[in-house]
Amino acid sequence: MISEEQKNKIWQVLSVFETGKIQGDYASVVVMNDGAENSKQITYGKHQTTEQGNLKILIQMYIDNGGEFADEFHSYVGKIGKTPLASNIAFINLLKKAGADSIMHSTQDEFFDKIYYKKAADFFTDNGFTLPLSMLVIYDSYVHSGSIRPDIRSQFPEVPPSKGGNEKTWITQYVNARHNWLKNHSKKILHKTVYRTECFKEQIANNNWDLSQSINANGTIIN
Numbered sequence: 001m002i003s004e005e006q007k008n009k010i011w012q013v014l015s016v017f018e019t020g021k022i023q024g025d026y027a028s029v030v031v032m033n034d035g036a037e038n039s040k041q042i043t044y045g046k047h048q049t050t051e052q053g054n055l056k057i058l059i060q061m062y063i064d065n066g067g068e069f070a071d072e073f074h075s076y077v078g079k080i081g082k083t084p085l086a087s088n089i090a091f092i093n094l095l096k097k098a099g100a101d102s103i104m105h106s107t108q109d110e111f112f113d114k115i116y117y118k119k120a121a122d123f124f125t126d127n128g129f130t131l132p133l134s135m136l137v138i139y140d141s142y143v144h145s146g147s148i149r150p151d152i153r154s155q156f157p158e159v160p161p162s163k164g165g166n167e168k169t170w171i172t173q174y175v176n177a178r179h180n181w182l183k184n185h186s187k188k189i190l191h192k193t194v195y196r197t198e199c200f201k202e203q204i205a206n207n208n209w210d211l212s213q214s215i216n217a218n219g220t221i222i223n
Contacts, residue, residue, distance in 0.1 A: 029092050045108050129161060
């Protein structure tokens with residue numbers, strides 16, 4: 001069972017990874033060449049959902065929740081994920097403006113919990129994991145890569161605890177495999193993201209499986 005305190009620390013680590021801020025930056029907009037076929041796409045919010053991924057779901061939730069700028073998003077919501085918006089300055093500015101709305105804050109909290117954290121928690125539970133560091137590693141994979149990728153899982157021999165494997169061994173081998181995957185990916189933009197797996201390697205080396213120790217998340221200390 002992951003406590004609320006441990007979950008909050010996991011969220012803080014991801015917020016730093018994605019926005020550089022412990023509490024996250026709800027208005028953060030980044031345009032990166034990490035879309036399909038290296039196309040440009042917007043990433044947005046405290047844990048950075050993507051234009052070609054789930055941004056449309058977030059914006060629809062914000063509209064449904066009666067956000068201050070809901071009416072202005074109506075003309076865009078049908079385009080998200082279909083028509084590239086990474087060069088649309090008006091849309092980008094609208095995202096930033098909406099990021100100051102308290103309804104966007106609560107919507108993002110609900111969205112990242114429902115769309116990413118719950119799926120990661122289901123994988124965590126279904127595969128017999130119990131340790132907070134394992135949940136951090138798994139949640140980071142769902143935010144950054146969309147899942148625990150089968151092509152990474154195939155690179156190491158340990159099976160998950162539900163199949164008789166050792167949890168710490170599985171996580172260690174997975175982190176090492178994911179580190180190599182990021183470091184050697186054909187998308188060079190991913191090479192710079194090995195700070196994530198380097199952080200996890202440090203937690204494993206420090207035996208910080210319960211996340212009770214301070215965590216150095218890409219240069220930011222989380223207590």
